Amino acid sequence: MSDDRKTGTPKDSHYARLRRAHRRTEGRADEGERPAVKPRPRPGQHQAAPAPEGQVRLYGLHTVRAALDNPARRIGRMLATRNALSRLGIEEPSTLPFPVEIVEPRDIDRILGPEAVHQGAMIETAPLKPKRLSALTDTPLILVLDQVTDPHNVGAILRSGVAFGAGALVTTSRHSPAETGVLAKAASGALEHIDLIEVRNLAEALEELHAAGFETIGLDSEGPAELEATFAGGRIALVLGAEGKGLRQKTRATVTALARLDMPGAIRSLNVSNAAAIALYAARRHLAAGGK
Known part of the structure; x- marks a missing residue:
């Protein structure tokens, strides 16, 4: 059912109007937000870039906020949208002890790939060291x-x-x-x-x-x-x-x-x-x- 004309559904039917409304809003999100369901990458589509050696990339508001509050974390840098910084309670990024880049959601998409629900926030950090x-x-x-x-x-x-x-x-x-x-x-x-x-x-x-x-x-x-x-x-x-x-x-x-x-x-x-x-x-x- 990819085309209303093929299915015989009248152009102005309730079903058709819903489909047109969905197409207009699909993928739309506030700055820093990601749609709940993300598309699977197609052949040849951009994939996630490898993290720097010895680093992992953590993303999502809850994940990043918890990492920022953990004194054991050694964070190398942070990428975030203005909206995400606001939601994380960060008013002055320059006060953080690591570089912060203010970006658009698509900039993080290019790094993490199309399936990561990052909500506009990502950090690169050394992984936590397991204990004995x-x-x-x-x-x-x-x-x-x-x-x-x-x-x-x-x-x-x-x-x-x-x-x-x-x-x-x-x-x-x-x-x-x-x-x-x-x-x-x-x-x-x-x-x-x-x-x-x-x-x-x-x-x-x-x-x-x-x-x-x-x-x-x-x-x-x-x-x-x-x-x-x-x-x-x-x-x-x-x-x-x-x-x-x-x-x-x-x-x-x-x-x-x-x-x-x-x-x-x-x-x-x-x-x-x-x-x-x-x-x-x-x-x-x-x-x-x-x-x-």
Whole structure:
């Protein structure tokens, strides 16, 4: 239905008027804003330019604002529209300790490519340096990911983790996504509010968590007990595997317990980020009740 004449729809019908109105407004946005749905790049269409060596590009208002507020961030430069600067609460860009270029949205489009929903703000920054497990703070709740590689899922898990007060996200140094604009955008600022910990051997890390008083609970759709009935004690590490393959066998054999989310419907599994959010909610309720 690309042409009203081909479909036989009368030119002045209500349907035709709606289509003409949509074509007039499609892609229109205030300065610094991006349409909710962006087109897929066509063959030969401009793609994202590589970031400078040792730098990542973060974009979006929530992501950039959180990065600006994080003293651990080493920002190289910022590109922003006047509207985005206003929404970020930046009245005098010259007072920032790094160069700021005031640009048009299309200038950021040329750098990030056509699919990045940047809202008129982008920074180039050194990635955050992950910590060692020995640097884990005295937090009662953490997340452990067993080779979850999709940056959208990891970003969403970070966002839920921060929302429910998890103190750290533990991942393996291999088979986990690097810090990217996609991951940071999905996290919506959460990347700046949680400790990132990398380990080389996940099974050994789980044993260290046991020694530190954590109950490690692996989420498994075929787990022998419901999650809520599995909680014990005042320190919980929720362990989640990648979609499809789930937890690796060594991980399954090492965790304190395997547990399932009670799902009475026809679908018996969830996207890993959705499962993480539900498990975090249940764990937080257990801890709020005294961890008994």
